[in-house]
Amino acid sequence: MSRARGEGCSCGRAAPARSCCLCGPAVLLALWALLAAGCSRSSGSGEPAPSNPPAISAVNPLAGEPGTPVAIAGRDFETRPQRNLVFFGTVQAPVREATAERLVVEVPAGVRADAQVQLSVTTRGGTAEGPLFTAHAPAGAPEITEIRTEAGERTIVAFPGQRLVLAGSGFAAVPEQNEVTIGLVPVNVLAATAGALTVELPAAAESGAVAVRAAGVPSVATAGEPPTLFVAGGAASSFDRGGVGKAGAELLGAWPRTHLLVEIDVQQDGSSADWSPSAEALAKLGTRLGERLFKPGGITILQPSTFAASDRSWTEDEVRATAFAQRNLHSRGNTAVLHLLVLAGEFAPNEAVIGLTFASTHIALFEERLRDASSPLTLETAEAATLVHEAGHVLGLVNLTAGMCVPHEDPDSRGHDIERDCVMHREISVRRVPLGGGPTDAFDPNCRCDLAQAGGRP
Ligand SMILES: [Zn+2]
Ligand SMILES: [Zn+2]
Numbered sequence: 001m002s003r004a005r006g007e008g009c010s011c012g013r014a015a016p017a018r019s020c021c022l023c024g025p026a027v028l029l030a031l032w033a034l035l036a037a038g039c040s041r042s043s044g045s046g047e048p049a050p051s052n053p054p055a056i057s058a059v060n061p062l063a064g065e066p067g068t069p070v071a072i073a074g075r076d077f078e079t080r081p082q083r084n085l086v087f088f089g090t091v092q093a094p095v096r097e098a099t100a101e102r103l104v105v106e107v108p109a110g111v112r113a114d115a116q117v118q119l120s121v122t123t124r125g126g127t128a129e130g131p132l133f134t135a136h137a138p139a140g141a142p143e144i145t146e147i148r149t150e151a152g153e154r155t156i157v158a159f160p161g162q163r164l165v166l167a168g169s170g171f172a173a174v175p176e177q178n179e180v181t182i183g184l185v186p187v188n189v190l191a192a193t194a195g196a197l198t199v200e201l202p203a204a205a206e207s208g209a210v211a212v213r214a215a216g217v218p219s220v221a222t223a224g225e226p227p228t229l230f231v232a233g234g235a236a237s238s239f240d241r242g243g244v245g246k247a248g249a250e251l252l253g254a255w256p257r258t259h260l261l262v263e264i265d266v267q268q269d270g271s272s273a274d275w276s277p278s279a280e281a282l283a284k285l286g287t288r289l290g291e292r293l294f295k296p297g298g299i300t301i302l303q304p305s306t307f308a309a310s311d312r313s314w315t316e317d318e319v320r321a322t323a324f325a326q327r328n329l330h331s332r333g334n335t336a337v338l339h340l341l342v343l344a345g346e347f348a349p350n351e352a353v354i355g356l357t358f359a360s361t362h363i364a365l366f367e368e369r370l371r372d373a374s375s376p377l378t379l380e381t382a383e384a385a386t387l388v389h390e391a392g393h394v395l396g397l398v399n400l401t402a403g404m405c406v407p408h409e410d411p412d413s414r415g416h417d418i419e420r421d422c423v424m425h426r427e428i429s430v431r432r433v434p435l436g437g438g439p440t441d442a443f444d445p446n447c448r449c450d451l452a453q454a455g456g457r458p
Contacts, residue, residue, distance in 0.1 A: 052076045053126025054084075059119060063134040064107050066218035069096065072103040072130065078123045085258055087296035088133055089117030091209040091226055092183050092258070109181065109218035110144070110211025110226050113137040120296050122254040126455065127294040135220060142170030142214040147227055150198075156300065157230045157261065157329065160205045163190070164229070166197040172214045182229050183208020183297075183334070205231045206333040207259040207297055228298050230261050233332030236324065240331050240339075242360035244415075248396030250336060251361075252293055252456035257336040259297035260289065264304040265326040266367075269312070269344040275367040276304045277342060281383035284441055288388045292395070292443070292456045297334065304342065312345035319343070319356060319364050331361060338394065340387070344368045354428065355386040363390035381438030385428045388441045392424045396454055397447050405449035419444055 056074040064070065070093075078084045081095040084103055091111045097104040103121065111117065116132035146167040149155050158164055171194050172178050180187040180199050183206050191198040197212065209226040212219045221227070239247055250257045262285070266276045286301050293299065307326050311318065323341040331337045341364040347353035354373065356364040365386060374382045396402030398417050399409040410418040410426060417424035422444035429439050443451065452458045 050076050050078065050123050050125035054121050054123050054128040056119070056121060056128045056130035059130050059133070062131060063136065065136050065138045066107045066109045066111060066220065068107045070105050070107060070133075072105060072119075072121060073101065074103075074121070074128065074130075075101055076123065076125055077101065077103055077121065083123060085122040085254060085256075085296070087118075087120045087122075087258070088112075088135065089226070090228055090296060090298050091117075091211070092297070094184060107133075107135055108209070108211065109213055109220075110209045111135040111220055112224075112226055113141070113220035113222050118296075120254075120294075122258070122294065122296065124255050127254045127296075137220040137222065138217055140170060140217055142168060142212055142217060142219045143222060144168040144197075144210050144212060144219055144227055145223065147210060147229055156228065157232055157302070158201055158205075159232060159234055160201050160203050163198060163200045166199060166210060166212070167195060168197075168212075168219070169195055170214055170217075170219070171195065171197055171212065177215050179213040181208070181211050182206070182231070201231065207231045207335040209297075225298075228259075228300075230259055230298075230300060230335055231332065232261060232329035232335060232337055234328075234330065236327070236330050237332070240337070240359070240361045241324075244357050244360060244393050245396035245400035245402065247331075247336065247360035247394065248401045249455045251338070251395055252451060252454050254294040254296055257331070257334055258295060259335045260293065260295045260299045261329060261335060261337045262286075262299075262301040262340060263327060263329045263337055264302060264340045264342065265323075266304045266306045266342040267311075267344050268306040268308050270308070270310055271344075273344065273368075275342055275344050276306075277365060277367060277383045277387065278380045280380045281387060284384035285387040285391060288441065288443070289391060292448070292451050294455075294457060302329075311343075313348045314343055314345060314366075315348045316356075316358060319347070320358055320362070323358075323362050323364065327362075337361060338363070338391070340365060342367050354382075355390045357390045357393035361394065363387070363394060365390070378438040381441060382428060384441040385423055385439040388423050388443070389428065392443065392447065395451055395456070397424050397443075397450060399450075402450040402454040404446070405453055406446060408446040417444065417447060419446065422447055 054076045058073040081098040086093045086105045088111045091108045093105040093108040119130040119133045144166045148165040175189040175192040187199045207230045327339045329337045354370045410416040413426040416426035
């Protein structure tokens with residue numbers, strides 16, 4: 001099948017004003033993975049997964065303090081309580097009772113107080129977003145304002161077994177009188193003062209909002225979003241290194257991955273150049289993901305970190321090996337991690353390549369090539385378009401793992417949209433555009449339909 005290698009790229013020298021996004025080899029992997037996965041999808045319990053997404057018809061009450069029981073009426077809920085992932089904003093709530101038509105949950109500790117938060121229910125069938133809920137703070141409520149490492153640095157990412165310090169106010173000075181939870185998982189408190197709790201993450205820790213009941217009084221968040229800890233894995237799983245698009249459904253939907261992290265590792269090639277993509281482009285990637293993905297626990301793009309490497313020309317195997325070596329955070333439990341490798345130099349098989357998707361949660365950006373090909377006026381939009389394009393492949397576009405609502409795959413370029421005005425077109429125009437335009441970073445209606453059908457936001 002050597003003919004297929006690189007077939008996704010048809011630009012090259014004939015079209016010098018465009019850079020190409022090559023997906024040929026990766027698409028081959030994706031198709032293999034799709035075939036392998038086709039007959040193995042199961043709920044893992046013998047209990048059939050619901051075929052319909054849930055729907056919420058009524059919530060009562062619509063306001064209350066943490067601990068208040070809340071009844072959610074609707075349909076297509078899971079009958080096992082823990083199979084319903086209920087969130088008040090970014091804070092997961094314990095589910096006490098469950099039938100297909102009714103859930104009873106508790107307003108969770110740690111919820112944002114005196115602000116309207118989105119209530120949502122996720123089952124294996126999908127996600128329903130209900131009405132807005134207003135949580136109230138109990139008298140004397142403690143509050144966690146910051147998560148720190150033992151060395152005192154602010155953090156939002158940790159591994160199971162790690163010790164952390166939760167800073168805030170109103171804690172009980174006796175460790176045993178503070179019940180700390182991260183998401184729904186209880187956490188052991190090692191030391192306590194009124195303003196700091198030292199905790200140790202258990203092996204079962206998962207990403208979630210950090211909350212405490214101090215002497216029985218539940219915490220709330222009064223200063224913006226509740227602090228959320230993302231708990232990542234230290235080792236790669238098949239979810240992270242599968243074929244392109246294979247992670248798409250779990251990235252798009254909230255079951256079972258309610259949280260998404262993006263780790264960025266940038267080559268430091270010995271020159272004075274900082275090859276980090278612009279903050280604007282990374283923010284745009286976050287916006288586009290937020291528009292398409294159900295991630296009630298949150299989507300966080302981490303600050304880029306750097307690694308030293310003098311290479312100026314990268315084969316696909318070298319890209320893959322470098323990404324695997326540099327990546328620190330892996331998908332685990334309720335958390336998906338997408339890895340972005342940013343490289344200087346060029347992609348050896350095709351110097352026109354500016355972006356590459358080569359595994360289920362791995363994308364690469366050839367930032368130096370992108371800067372060479374772009375004008376300063378269009379660089380940020382070209383970066384954003386490239387990142388969103390590669391993320392689109394990770395999500396299963398076009399016609400990889402996400403089916404097509406209507407046919408729109410480019411017959412000459414597997415995985416790409418035939419529509420030039422879509423970010424999933426095989427080429428991204430980086431030519432300076434009059435009136436300050438630039439390439440689109442948006443999924444067009446056909447791609448949006450595909451992503452929604454595959455489990456993403458409508
Ligand atoms: Zn592509
Ligand atoms: Zn499209």
